[in-house]
Amino acid sequence: MLRYALKELVKRKKKYALNILVISLVVVLLITLTSLNTAYKDASKLPFESIHSSIIVQKNGNVAENTTGALVSCSLAPIKKDLISNIKSLDGVSEVSYGLSLWVFDEDTFKRVLGVNWDDSLGRKIKSKIYVGSLPQSDEKIIVEKTFAQENNIILNQKIIISGEAFIVAGLSETSGKDIVSSDIYANLKPVQEMAYNSKNLQDTETFDRSDINIIFVDAKQTKVADVSEELDSLLNKQDSFSGKTPTGQKIGSYSIYTPESFENQISSIFNISDKIVLLLTIVILIGTALILFKSMAHAITERKKEFGIMKAVGFTNKDLKKQLTLEILIQVIVGFLIGILISLMVLFALSGLTVSVNIPWELNPYPHFLASDPSSVNTIQTYPLPIQFNPQQVILPMLSILIISFLTIHILLKNIGKLKPMEVLKYE
């Protein structure tokens, strides 16, 4: 029967070309649509990829009146360390790391300083970027970022002054400029906290205790990110009223909670299609496919009525006919699929040349934007290659849909063939 099915398709290829074309087209459309949808969702996670974290928590604070000495970066307010244990207890949270990010306006240079614990996920991430030297073994030792070191001629074991305190360069790291929280200097958390505590300008702007921090990274299970984010919001933003706003309009004293989803709305592209539109388009495509395939198959079966009469006359049962037609459809589906997947791969390859721009909230950007006259005018857009890829799972939906449509069509059409009496089509030939 396979031989007959193959012969039928090869000898009457023009007749079946439309079916194969439609199947291929549906595969291409559905795979491209879902790939684009997934790619833009994944793109929103890219800013978070560099920090291996799923949620960032910051508190919005006051803007310093002048830029001298050490200040909390991005006008962020100090956060009490006690909060960490509350966050850790939330359902879905797997790890919490934290740090203190400072901007230090020394007379010679401006420095971004980040104090970390080297054994938490944030510390481990920075540790993995050290390419020369070693981890700071004491509070006087620091890691310097490669570009900053090159620009300022800093070498290993050199002594440098930060906010009046002397530090020794223990190692050099290579962090990406695209990182949400990147810094020029990485140090143990304690000396950075001391630096902040002793900064008069900082203490005039915010009240800073020795154990305070100003940035929290929360690792949550992927499926729980939205729930944890909501719980954090209700835990941290209990206050009804806040006094004053930051330059970007955040309420002073409120907590900002950033998740990959926070960035989804920041991506602007005609290809960034919402889930609802993808679903709607998928339904429209599948309905169109069902109609075209039904009409095409009905036409092909009507044209072969005589053949079915011959087959019945020589002993084919209705079950045999169904098997024969199913085999023919299955071959068309497989051929259509293979062509569709091949074209999809080419389309996805072409689309991988696209880039996606993500607008990073200025509080997460390491550059001191308040130095600009209009902070909102500072370009905080970061561009990434569109992370589009072929996922074999994306084949399942079009495959199942087309198989269901095809077999339903055969089932409906076979009811008519089943009633066909051989003599009706053969005797008056």
Place this chain on the structure above:
Amino acid sequence: MNELITVKELSKTLGKVKAVNNISFSINNGELVAIQGHSGSGKSTLLSLLSGLEKQDEGEILFDNMKIGNMSEDDLALFRRKNVGIVFQSFNLIPTLNVVENIALPLFPTNINKKEMMAKAQKSAESVGLKDRLDHYPNELSGGEQQRVAIARALINDPKVLFADEPTGNLDSKTGKKILELLQSLNKEIGLTVVMVTHDDSIAKVCDRIIKLKDGGIQDE
């Protein structure tokens, strides 16, 4: 000789016309029988009833002691596959299959392996003189050759009876004669029972027995 087919008080109405009207007769194993009559006499309808292509309205057909009138459509298909070979006036070959595949068509839905299937089809083709035309398609064959393919297809399952509906009707007289000789030789040499519908007296004359129909009834036997 044993009775192969027994027909009792058989009737079939097509539309408002009683195409077969209360007829009874029997056909023995190894007979070459002609069913003769003018156009509209009911001969083709009778052949389709005997071969299980259609069901009677009244009466009974016993085929090798099996009542075929009570069978379901699928059981009738299986009955035809196992017991009868049918040859039509217009050959009725599948245009996308070559000679050997057309001959093997009745074996496609069976569990027989491909090698054996093709060997049987080739043997059947050889028995009708088509040894050199196995790879040809129906549109590459003459009318006579196409009818030979149809006969070979009808023979592939070693049927108990071969039903032929005007087998020479679409052929010129010379080719028709050769086909008739082929059917005669199958009857004489392998003892195959052949039931042939024809309106042609010269064809009917070579048969062992002629059942003449008129207006759905038996006029003469």
